[in-house]
């Protein structure tokens with residue numbers, strides 16, 4: 061923790077800098093307009109850029125991003141160092157260890173993408189699949205739809221296994237489709253955040269191995285909140301995002317490939333469609349390819365990596381199992397409170413509910429947008445509606461990482477109760 065006096069000094073310094081910047085700007089503007097020589101600029105300085113940055117405090121109780129601890133924010137505010145400095149490599153090495161712990165894997169090919177969860181999603185598909193190869197995607201919410209679209213765009217033969225939003229797939233159903241389509245890759249969202257479902261994973265890895273297919277799992281909304289064991293559950297490629305239960309700012313996305321996945325990805329006939337996401341380069345950048353030198357590939361998000369390292373350190377200190385337990389206990393507390401308010405939970409089976417993102421069936425007669433707008437206006441609190449196929453079906457409440465407490469559950473319940481009381485019920 062920074063002592064208060066140095067924080068105050070920092071704030072004073074920034075305020076002084078700001079005044080100096082404003083004064084410089086006004087001098088420049090006056091000079092530019094009164095100067096006899098015409099300015100070469102046809103776009104004037106935008107007035108908004110001469111105002112200080114303003115960011116309100118919001119209770120981020122939706123599906124993400126979530127509020128981040130001061131410790132993680134402070135880590136992100138450390139001075140920038142070069143992305144190829146030895147100290148940065150050490151921090152990146154720490155991140156790899158932290159991700160291995162969070163994923164429960166010993167995979168060498170573990171790193172963090174410079175980008176959001178979608179970057180990791182595209183990285184997995186682009187590196188594993190070659191144009192014309194067959195891919196099977198399970199769709200029970202929006203994330204399978206996204207992966208199917210990504211695979212289709214890069215020229216894969218996409219097969220889908222579809223359930224209505226919130227449905228889940230039995231291992232028999234999955235095996236039937238894999239044996240029929242012989243895909244090189246099968247995708248499943250472990251935490252389907254658009255519907256609030258934690259999909260069972262046991263046994264699917266064995267099915268994939270039987271048919272020589274790789275098992276790709278999305279844990280953006282579930283990592284750290286719902287049990288997942290990459291190696292034991294035979295997941296070949298696993299990715300997540302930084303901004304949910306992991307609790308760092310958005311913009312970095314851990315990913316890991318096991319030996320089977322590396323065999324396929326590094327023995328392909330064609331180059332992956334993306335240079336930026338090519339694992340041949342990224343594995344060198346992250347020091348995973350055994351070569352003595354780590355070369356420039358792109359400039360990684362230095363501050364984002366500091367914050368990610370801190371969030372992984374917090375998870376390590378807390379313990380993964382404790383984090384799962386905490387998310388489950390707070391979720392159960394929230395579920396009971398929601399039912400006490402007369403609300404219905406969208407996922408009926410408790411064992412299939414995602415502890416990080418709870419979905420509430422939109423209460424009869426209410427306009428969900430009005431409820432959300434009311435809570436934002438009167439409680440500075442974000443909850444969200446559905447996404448993709450669940451739009452108009454659910455309201456989503458997420459209590460993740462730093463936000464995961466019964467205190468915040470009570471705050472969320474109070475805001476919802478207030479919104480239900482004050483928003484008009486429309487006739488059906």
Ligand SMILES: Cc1ncc(COP(=O)(O)O)c(C=O)c1O
Pocket residue numbers: 123124176177178179203249251252253254278279280281301310
């Ligand atoms: C399950 C899941 N997968 C993928 C994503 C995409 O992540 P991002 O928005 O960081 O690109 C999200 C984001 O909400 C998600 O919940």
